[in-house]
Amino acid sequence: MHLKIRLTRRKLEIWALSLTSLVFAFYILNLTLALIILNKDVQTSRGMLYPRESETREVRTLDGIWNFVRSDESNPTQGIRDGWFKDDLSKSRPTIPMPVPASYNDITTEQALRDHVGTVWYDRKFFVPRSWAHEQRVWLRFGSVHYEAFVWMNGQLVVKHEMGHLPFETEVTHLLQYGAENRITVMCDNALIQTTVPQGKISEMANDGGVTIIQSYTFDFFNYAGIHRSVHLYTTPKTFIEQVDIKTNLTNNNSVGHVDYSIIVNGSATNEADNTLYARLLLYSREGDLVSNVRSDSKLLGSLQVENVNPWWPYLMHSDPGYLYKLEIKLYAANEQLLDVYRLNVGLRTLSWNNTTFLINGKPIYFRGFGRHEDADVRGKGLDNALMTRDFNLLKWIGANAYRTSHYPYSEESMQFADRHGIMIIDECPSVDTENFNQVLLGKHKSSLEQLVHRDRNHPSVVMWSIANEPRTGQLNADTYFQFVANYTRSLDGTRPITAAIAVPSTDDKAGRYLDIISFNRYNAWYSNTGRLDMVTKRVIEEATAWNKKYDKPVLMAEYGADTLEGLHLQPAFVWSEEFQTAVFSQHFKAFDALRRKKWFIGEFVWNFADFKTAQSYTRVGGNKKGVFTRARQPKAAAHLLRQRYFALGREVDQCSLPDDLFTYIADVGNSVKHDSSDL
Ligand code: GCB
Secondary structure (H helix, E strand, O other): OHHHHHHHHHHHHHHHHHHHHHHHHHHHHHHHHHHOOOOOOOOOOOOOOOOOOEOOEOEEEOOEEEEEEEOOOOOOOHHHHOOHHHOOHHHOOOOEEEEEOOOOOOOOOOHHHHOOOOEEEEEEEEEEOHHHHOOEEEEEEEOOEEOEEEEEEOOEEEEEEEOOOOOEEEEOHHHOOEOEEEEEEEEEEOOOOOOOOOOOEEEEEEEOOEEEEEEEOOOOOOOOOEEOOOEEEEEEEOOEEEEEEEEEEEEOOOOEEEEEEEEEEEOOOOOOOOOOEEEEEEEEOOOOOEEEEEEOOOOOEEEEEEOOOOOOOOOOOOOOOOOOEEEEEEEEEOOOOEEEEEEEEEOOOOEEEOOOOEEEOOEEOOEEEEEOOOOEOOOEOOOOHHHHHHHHHHHHHHOOOEEEOOOOOOOHHHHHHHHHHOOEEEEEOOOEOOOOOOHHHHHHHHHHHHHHHHHHOOOOOEEEEEEEEOOOOOOOOHHHHHHHHHHHHHHHOOOOOEEEEEOOOOOOOOOHHHOOOEEEEOOEOOOEOOOOHHHOHHHHHHHHHHHHHHHOOOEEEEEOOOOEOOOOOOOOOOOEOHHHHHHHHHHHHHHHHHHHOOOOEEEEEEEOOEOEOOOOOOOOOOOEOOOOEOOOOOEOHHHHHHHHHHHHHHHHHHOOOOOOOOOOOOOOOOOOOOOOHHHO
């Protein structure tokens, strides 16, 4: 009997053991499957040249006041089910006026709209000229809608696009009514989940009235949404220049410039038996002189050469920065019939890098710059030409030569400004605080970079791609994930180095080995050792050195700073005061100067250019206040110090001249005191 019991118990133990092993094996299998990320292809972009008028093209903006409806948060797809796009929105719901471009969040006084989660609807009517009906095609193009857009033309779904801050377009030739009224309807969804770029979380929470939907995210800027950039209709001929890819190079001691081009055409010259097209490319100087001229082969690729070239130089690195040529591309059918004309600005420059240095036109770059945001009162992230122009004037006033488009692509108009003003751009995709790496996320992350490179590859101002901001690169599968993302970006454009702004300690990081340049973010005396101005300099030197030691690559500091309430003065310096921000900067400057001597340290970027709005939090007083400028774009005290440093660096590193008002006259007390620019 005893033996029988013992045997049964033994059997049970064996079963229990095998069951545990089975469960464990199943768990391991699941974990492994979750860790396996495959490097699948992503869909690539087409077309999307910036809309420009020419002899063969017309452009019309649809910017202005649109009609707007906020869906019920608890019923975000109602508009689709009920067909709100089939007729005027006002027939389905009462509408309010909404400016385009602009974020919708801060336009009204309603908290419900500011904090809305889910879908909103826009529509407007417009006429298309009768003349557009003939022998041409019409395209509808959005500069950006955040985050996801569905667009209907006269009730027909014409395009869907997921990813804020990037353009999309579609042909609408056959859906328009020419010489008559048309209606465009847009549904925009701002919901961010674990597989969107950037990531967020949606949850339900009890509130005083029942339950409500909460959007949370870890990134530190307000999730502004809406039609953020211009909406255009433009025409092209039936056969037209759809894509242009430009690569430039300088030889013979920067005296000869080369422009390698490749053109993709949409449509075919039906009038030509052999259908052979060719292009003529004419390059004009800024002064309007023809400096190079070439006829392409039938593959529509080739090269232009420019003698005595004026290279594109960054601001303060040359007395004539931002020199742009105008490239005129004329597409012909074999019978010499002119089919299409498109013009774009081209800056001729060459980039190279190794494990210590990043060079432009053979000259080492030392970045003096900012992390920024597209952010302003009322309009949020909406394109605003006045603000953009002011921002570039401030960048030049302060002597910056670069900024990072933290943490998403900025407007195409600002990229054109950067080309013209010689401001170097580290062009960042919308991946922020990336974590929980998974297959779907990888696909969208790669797609965001594909769209970014496709949009911005012809800008001389873009000198580096940033593939993420503060990704959790210490996590288990960050290694594979970032290997795929970095290699994919390199396959799209091998002419620019790749970076990511990393905040995990260098000892934990698994992504740096796939980058060309290491950027790190750190807030000494702010998030760590708050208020301790004596705990900055050495730590910055040590951390930068650790990154360099680990990867043997150039290093830059992509973020440092301190929140500063404009007008708060406390002496001695105390956190949040203007004195403290000034002192924090100064302690960093000492570190940067020590690091500059080590050669592989290539730049300093303050966080942030201007104050900006964030989600509500007890650490943010009306938003993030680390701006050197206020949200209204006026300087805080530290701006004047930073200006003196950036120009001093410009003078030392690039031999630039100094503005007359860099120093305020103090007293005539002899050579030992710095009292004007000549003392630098
Ligand atoms: C960071 C982030 C940036 C934040 C900043 C801050 O590291 O990259 O998005 O705004 O810190 O001020 O906390």
